[in-house]
Amino acid sequence: MRHRRESALSAFLICPDRELSSQFQRSQQEARAFEVVGEVAEYPARNTLEIRLRQIRPEVVLVDVSSDQSKAIETIEALSTHISSALVVGLHRHNDSSAVISVLRAGAAEFLYSPFEASVQREALARLRRIRQPEDEPPSELGKVFVFTSSKPGSGSSTVATHAAHAIRQKSGKRVLLADFDLEGGSIGFYLKLQANYSTADAIENADQIDAAIWSALTVESGGVDVLVAPEVPYTATVDPARLHDLIEYSRMLYDYVLIDVPPVFHRTSLLSISECDQAYLISSADLASLHLTRKAIGFLAQLGFDKERYQVVVNRLGKKDSISTGDLEKIFGSSVKACIPNEYFSLHRVISLGQPLVADCELGKSIADLATKLMGGRSGAGKQTNVGNVPAAPAMSRG
Secondary structure, eight states, rough: OOOTTTSEEEEEEOOSSSSHOOOOOOOOHHOOOOEEEEEESSSHHHHHHHHHHHHOOEEEEEESSSSSSHHHHHHHHHHHIOOOOOOEEEEESOOOOOHHHHHHHHHHHHETTTTTHHHHHHHHHHHHHHHHHHHHSSSSSSOOOEEEEEEEESSHHHHHHHHHHHHHHHHHHHEEEEEEEEETTTHHHHHTTTTOSSOOOHHHHHHGOOOHHHHHHHHEEETTTEEEEEOOOOOSOOOOOOHHHHHHHHHHOOOSSEEEEETTTSHHHHHHHHHHHHEEEEESSSSSSHHHHHHHHHHHHHHHTGGGEEEEEEEEEEEETOOOOOOHHHHHHSOEEEEEEEEEEEHHEEEHHOOOOOOOHHHHHHHHHHHHHHHHTOOSSSOSSTTTTSSSOOOOOOOO
């Protein structure tokens, strides 16, 4: 037998559609995601399948779903009931949404379809590897959950959350989840140019039955960070607090750090998320209206019984001409200011255009990296600033 390509997973292929089989195997010349080490051209009986898998011991079983969906589902269900430890991947001629749902419910971990683009296969490969080996060492304690909200739409909570998540991943190498809980107008997927079959709304609706395979389908990867994107069509149904709780707690078990972007603080979903998190960050821009609404939001949170230790203010888009000190801002808010972030439109526009995270090659990137360090419990690189308008202290960003 040939030695399997180092980056690929060994696979057993069940594919009555010979053209589909040929197309998939040709795609491996570029994708190098799967090494087919055994193949049958029909849906085998359970006993036959079990014998073949014991002989070959593949890491993945690839099942043709388009030839006969009912038989394919029966095969996937059989594979999922202790016949093999191999993960199952459905193959199809088209991106058939009903087939995707049926395949995942039957127990498959992934779904691939013609023309089997190499980039899509590599993303699937990464998710499959995370399912097989989430980490050599599971976390000794649950992950930390940070919520990013704002007092006024457009203040920059999405940008802060997005780039802080990538900075934490880069600095720590830990497992990081970035979740867009702005179900009506979330923009993180747009910022990072992500394509996803499912969204945070799907995750919330199915929070009571999520497992590793379903989670792998729900998230997409960006620079080592797993991302739950907002739905393409605004989701206006009422969010069930119990399902929201289940989703956040499941995330804690999988990740060391969970960063959640939510709508402005007065929104119900935001308040529910703040009640579940370890620390919330209230993003305010430097304009008078935002400062006023941030002060109002702090009073609102106090009326609802939130302790001031639960949330901190981050002032975003602070210009060099804004001669206002941290002390002045804290007097305005009646609350401590965690960080101030500079206004660098062109640096931000560049990375959004490319769909990439910020790097610490500009003041904005350094400020975000500094905030990431603080979130992880370390000391920031910059000392306390007397005039935060001239020299920024720590990160926050903007919402487009």
